[in-house]
Amino acid sequence: MTPVLALERVSCTFLSRDDPSGRYTAVCDTTLAIGEGEFVAVVGPTGCGKTTLLNVAAGLLKPSTGTVTVLGRALGGINTRAGYMFQTEALMPWRNTIGNVVAGLEFRGVAREEALERGDAWLARVGLTGFGKRYPHQLSGGMRKRVALAQMLILNPQILLMDEPFSALDVQTRQLMENELLELWSADRKSVVFITHDLEEAISLSDRVVVLSAGPASHPIGDYTIDLPRPRDVAEIRLTSRFIEIHTKIWRAMKEEVLKGYAQQQRQ
Amino acid sequence: MTPVLALERVSCTFLSRDDPSGRYTAVCDTTLAIGEGEFVAVVGPTGCGKTTLLNVAAGLLKPSTGTVTVLGRALGGINTRAGYMFQTEALMPWRNTIGNVVAGLEFRGVAREEALERGDAWLARVGLTGFGKRYPHQLSGGMRKRVALAQMLILNPQILLMDEPFSALDVQTRQLMENELLELWSADRKSVVFITHDLEEAISLSDRVVVLSAGPASHPIGDYTIDLPRPRDVAEIRLTSRFIEIHTKIWRAMKEEVLKGYAQQQRQ
Amino acid sequence: MPSSKDSRAGGGRLRLRAFQALLFVLLVVIWYVLTSPTLLPPIYFTEANQAAFFFGEPVKVFARLWQWFVSGEIYEHLWVTLVETLLAFLIGTVSGVVIGLWLALSPTASAVLDPYIKAVNAMPRVILAPIFFVWFGLGIASKVALGVTLVFFIVFFNVYQGVREVSPVVLANARMLGASPRQLLRHVYVPSAMSWVFASLHNSVGLAFVGAVVGEYLGSAKGVGYLIHQAEGFFDMNTVVAGILLLSAFALLLDWAVGLAERRLMVWQPRTIETERT
């Protein structure tokens, strides 16, 4: 089976504009394949290159070497099959909440009426009914994140690229959102790449957890299959013993890596 | 003893510029006092008004009603005794990492040499040695957060206002930072207001956890004293039974509140 | 998150207007005193009535304005100038926005054309006027063309820069949401560059008037610039000043309209945060 999204031996070296000799290899020789309906969580120390990888997968950044294939075809420009929820704020500040949520539908030419209707439904799903008329700067950080979530999910993309989507949410809201996401995902076999710093979240949501090494020249150092039964409730599954077992295993691997990376950065 | 920072019956009602009748009361009738050397964590559902309260405490936002006093004196303009780590990105994009870190020292007229030396030391403390010449847009999300942390802490302010400072960091780095913060705090009796969504983090760091109700018209609905012994190691303390006890207690109170808030927003 | 410093209530607005009016009166009084041959010993000029020769006298200027409107003689000229100005403003703005967008978005074209645009901008319009007369005749069109050459560049340079200042993340987000290049233009580049456009429009308003008047001044049979030119021939400074004041008033009117549009289109901007104060 061809994977839905495949990064093959991808490296990314950033140049600095002012100093042509100054280069930084964020990601080196990374291979990553996501199958149909697979939910892959990516974890790794801060600054290791997770966002960079996601940008490559989205077609926003051309890797220095290596190839990206989507459904078997090499990715030329933007990855049109993917929805991307950015780590940084990416809402259009000149559109209010509902306008941001329906933006993608509008771009696809969906009739205004229908778009607004679906937009309202999505606002409700992310708990923002009544905030449709606000502009981004009038929302709290967590609200903006939820708007971005709705903005992406309303388009029902086949591949979801999510960069720390829930880190700005309180635990309860986060669980609600996680369940929402799982429901959506299981309904039509989406492929998900989910970046998080919360190992519990990673394990409770995904089929596979990929651990990246510390930068520079980050690459996957672990690939753990999560064999917890589906469907899952993200709050309950954390209490199972299998969960704790997996958690401890990955945790140990990561801890080492982070300390190594931390030392590495300090030495530089 | 007069509290170092006191919000007295503070309410904040936002007006919308385009529609003068459209108003939103984010925070209503909130009283909060932080004593000398006290570490207060504030938790609450997303969008409840935590950032708003912090802005009020920093003197960046005038409350609609109520007063703010710092060391017994009413706060007029900016709260000069406080350092504020913003939830959103607030680095000066035109300064590189080291430039951002030493900005406060520069404003205070510290000699360049000395400032750079202290800046380098701080970069090392937040694990960013070697990244001094990068501009903010060349850093990862977590790196930018750490720069902001160093930028604030280098000034050694008496009051620390921190808005989800560690949410973009991986667990291990986060624990390193948390310990760093505790060390600094215990060394010279700083007063800290610490906003987080991570209840475990809140409990493991603080003397008191304040729980806010869901918005609109948010206000404190719980104030829990954390009687865990000091000094603490944030990783180890989570495993003690007293910790788990407190956690369960607060958790239950919050869960109710969040669900209520969520329902409320959806009904609006 | 600055505090609500410059939120202005109704009372403040009134006070502001009063201030402005006061300043206006003050200026007129100073003008009167300085140009009145008898009131003061000559300061700057050696002769008593030389100041009046250069700056006109307020009483006569206002009399002139009054008489223009009472006799109705001004309307035809004013109409011509206003039409020229508005056309120059509109054509200059639209072409500046369109070409600014185009060049900002096609790096090759912009790299090739860049020196030409800058060279053309450095050409003195006054000297090019005869060529405009050849191309566009002596009527309204040539004045509009002159105004366009002033307005266009102002708008162009700002749009060009404004587009390049678009937040890369917002842009990437819109692309991921499936925006076509055309939709990116309409839904990302244009709104993002909007405050740049408005900054340039406030400047353009003035220069559109300048273009029209200078065009008329250089050769015309009608318009306020024509009146000014006629008056200058006989050192009738009062009429010259009256004409300039009249146009300034209309420039303020047009600028007010631009400001209105700006406030409507820019509501989304995070300026100052307004909390209710009691």
Place this chain on the structure above:
Amino acid sequence: MPSSKDSRAGGGRLRLRAFQALLFVLLVVIWYVLTSPTLLPPIYFTEANQAAFFFGEPVKVFARLWQWFVSGEIYEHLWVTLVETLLAFLIGTVSGVVIGLWLALSPTASAVLDPYIKAVNAMPRVILAPIFFVWFGLGIASKVALGVTLVFFIVFFNVYQGVREVSPVVLANARMLGASPRQLLRHVYVPSAMSWVFASLHNSVGLAFVGAVVGEYLGSAKGVGYLIHQAEGFFDMNTVVAGILLLSAFALLLDWAVGLAERRLMVWQPRTIETERT
């Protein structure tokens, strides 16, 4: 996070220059063909040599330029014009930045002065020239003043808007870090408004030249504008065009210097992300 689309390697740069040169040659050829009385049947004009009368003839224009430099006769005029232009550019820019900052940061002053600034901007400079001559004499100063009135407003409007576009969070952060108002200005407002300033400078360069030449055109004893004016009296279009071309070349030079400063000062900007490509 757009891809590395317009990163240009050395080869691309060379090709670009070649393109520009080609375009230049093409334009000159078109100019030559259209103005040569014998090459073509008259198209636009009814008479064969009318085109040459308005646009000059390239061969004669370049001969003129050549002769100017060979005989050395141009240097004194060019020097005067360049000095005027540079002074106008500098004074206009500095005053525009300073007053722009001041008004953007003091809402009351800006609200009161706003209509006056806009009204003054709408005044036709050419008509005000006599007043400049009274105040500043017929020498360099009056031309500088004229240029300043053009440059100032361009810079002013952009600085004014640029300051108001400062990110509220960055501003709040700097205030929390203890920046005094003065430091806010220097470390937040100015760098943040920098790209606005540069956008206006690219425009100002051209208008500084326009101001100097028009000033010379209206009354002077030296300068390229004087030469142009003199040539116009003899209907010597070749000299007029030669003068304009000469100034355009210098405008490009000055603009290049501005671009250099821009690239140095704006390295921090997140434009396109460059990954190494092999």
Place this chain on the structure above:
Amino acid sequence: EKKDVHVAVGGKASLYYLPLTIAEQLGYFKEEGLNLTISDFAGGSQALRAVVGGSADVVSGAYEHTLNMQPKGQYLQCFVQQGRAPQIAIGIVTAKAKEYKSPKDLKGLKVGVSAPGSSTHMILNHFISTGGLKPSDISVIGVGLGATAITAVKSGQVDAVSNTDPVMTKLEQDGDIKIIADTRTLRGTEQVLGGPMPAGCLYAPVDFIRKNPGTVQALTNAIVRADKWIQSASPQDVLRTVPESYLLADKALYLFSFNKVKEAISPDGVISDAGARTALKVIPTFNPEVKAKEIKLELTYTNEFVKRANAKYK
């Protein structure tokens, strides 16, 4: 034949073009069946350009330009005259007037002209050549035709000035200058230029005249009538006839100037051959591009229309 005629003039309000204004005000053009548009330009050369470029049909301007234009391959023909003297005066500032005896005393002085290369410059050059000076012996400053010229004199930026009315009259009245050469009068013109010289004319491309003889005749008729009207008019008549806006600033000044230049206004519109020859003598010394031998003087003017007009309006 064109009924809608577009006339270009540089400085319409000037007395130089008084016959045009009079003919317009008295409706002579209408009576000839013409529908006239008069566009006013910042200067005479701009007006000429408008005609060459085809946006106007006829120039009301200085005769000498018909000579200037021939080397450019532009054949313009003057068909009726408004003024018979250049109406340019040269004055020296009062402070220097005492030391001034003859043109050669101008050596080394700063002299203001309306524009370098213009008629005021030409007359000045010719004037100093009568004192044996070369053009390079004085420094020439362009000071414009209006308030700037006055400023230049009053603020002491020039030592002498060559300009037209009303600038010269104004300066004279204010006592700022003493006139040293005056082509506003026939005698003065004779002195400076060695003969009469046609000044304000109506001229048009030869082609236009050939194709529209009727129109040209009508224009000529109107101007000749105006010429004649002025000869017989009292100053009050003139004041009553010119547009009010000409008089707004200073009625006395206007009147004073009018009296001064009245004799320079052509009585019958006829261009004298002597005048044309003076121009041919003067201009090549100033504009080296105009070579006297190559000029087809007969193409530069025609009295054919004026003769008929004079026959019609005695």
